[in-house]
Amino acid sequence: QIQSKEDVFDAYVAHGGRVEASHWMPDAYRKTLIRQVSQHAHSEIVGMLPEANWLISAPSLERKQILIAKVQDEAGHGLYLYSVAETLGAKRKDLTDALIDGRAKYSSVFNYPSLTWADVGTIGWLVDGAAILNQVTLCETSYGPYARAMIRICREESFHQRQGFEALYRMFAEGTDAQRSMIQDSINRWWAPSLMMFGPPDTDSNNSAQSMKWGIKIKTNDTLRQEFVNTIAKQSRIIGVTIPDPSLKWCPVSGNYVFTQPDWEEFYEVIGGRGMCNQDRLENIRRARDDNEWVMDAAEKYEAQQGNYAAG
Numbered sequence: 488q489i490q491s492k493e494d495v496f497d498a499y500v501a502h503g504g505r506v507e508a509s510h511w512m513p514d515a516y517r518k519t520l521i522r523q524v525s526q527h528a529h530s531e532i533v534g535m536l537p538e539a540n541w542l543i544s545a546p547s548l549e550r551k552q553i554l555i556a557k558v559q560d561e562a563g564h565g566l567y568l569y570s571v572a573e574t575l576g577a578k579r580k581d582l583t584d585a586l587i588d589g590r591a592k593y594s595s596v597f598n599y600p601s602l603t604w605a606d607v608g609t610i611g612w613l614v615d616g617a618a619i620l621n622q623v624t625l626c627e628t629s630y631g632p633y634a635r636a637m638i639r640i641c642r643e644e645s646f647h648q649r650q651g652f653e654a655l656y657r658m659f660a661e662g663t664d665a666q667r668s669m670i671q672d673s674i675n676r677w678w679a680p681s682l683m684m685f686g687p688p689d690t691d692s693n694n695s696a697q698s699m700k701w702g703i704k705i706k707t708n709d710t711l712r713q714e715f716v717n718t719i720a721k722q723s724r725i726i727g728v729t730i731p732d733p734s735l736k737w738c739p740v741s742g743n744y745v746f747t748q749p750d751w752e753e754f755y756e757v758i759g760g761r762g763m764c765n766q767d768r769l770e771n772i773r774r775a776r777d778d779n780e781w782v783m784d785a786a787e788k789y790e791a792q793q794g795n796y797a798a799g
């Protein structure tokens with residue numbers, strides 16, 4: 488019998504078909520992609536803030552250069568991803584307004600304060616390490632522009648993770664006892680928020696089933712979280728730090744590390760806008776939008792003139 492357009496689309500993506508901006512797509516597919524891609528972009532932009540604080544206090548010119556390069560990369564990642572959202576018909580101004588009004592989310596992890604220089608290394612090692620595990624899978628996501636943006640983002644993300652690991656490794660090996668305890672304190676504070684980056688447990692993930700069916704999500708939240716724990720547990724021994732989870736233990740039967748789930752109550756508080764830094768982060772973004780409104784106005788006027796010009 489005649490198949491509906493939705494059935495044909497579902498079969499196409501189920502067989503690994505890549506969807507392009509010019510293709511027909513179900514409204515719900517477009518809507519959930521604008522949701523995920525715009526929140527991913529917001530995460531990149533807000534993600535610059537915890538580290539930006541340390542640009543003027545980096546301990547050496549080399550570390551300052553690395554951090555400047557990383558923060559610039561994050562801005563570029565945000566730009567790529569807002570551009571992906573625009574291929575789906577979203578308007579950047581609407582996306583930014585939704586972020587500032589609290590109608591759109593960004594990664595919970597950026598609502599925690601970066602209190603010491605060790606945090607810059609830990610953010611690279613844990614936060615960018617978690618981000619890259621998730622983002623590598625998105626290189627295979629069914630929406631073409633998103634998948635292609637991810638390829639370049641992942642190349643830069645691996646630099647972010649490596650520089651964080653290397654900063655901690657050197658500081659632990661060459662530093663003083665006080666620096667070593669600063670690193671351990673940093674890991675104690677960022678471990679649970681990094682586990683939360685992968686999203687709630689699969690049982691509470693209301694988008695996963697459909698996103699997996701449409702090939703938007705390739706691996707579930709719990710699968711990626713487990714991969715992250717397995718990776719970091721091994722790397723922590725190379726640096727010489729302790730993962731703050733007494734029940735962390737290798738299970739030869741499952742081939743995974745057993746670990747303690749983060750406090751999901753805290754997670755829902757943070758994504759509900761009641762984390763330590765939510766207000767501060769959004770105030771930052773609002774100020775940037777308002778201070779630079781004249782640039783957006785000029786760009787819009789230019790675009791309109793170009794449009795008129797082209798129309799002759």
Ligand code: 3HC
Binds near residue numbers: 522687
């Ligand atoms: N922070 C904030 N909100 C989160 C979250 C987190 N860590 N994890 C999940 N959520 C939200 C979801 O957005 C969803 O709410 P919504 O329906 O209003 O959007 C709700 O919690 C339930 O979660 P689901 O599992 O149902 O949602 P998803 O299927 O969308 O899965 C995700 C969540 C795994 C984050 C997925 O959206 C995804 O893969 N996004 C793309 C990657 C991304 O955004 N990474 C964020 C970090 S980027 C980064 O750190 C870059 C670094 O270099 C700065």
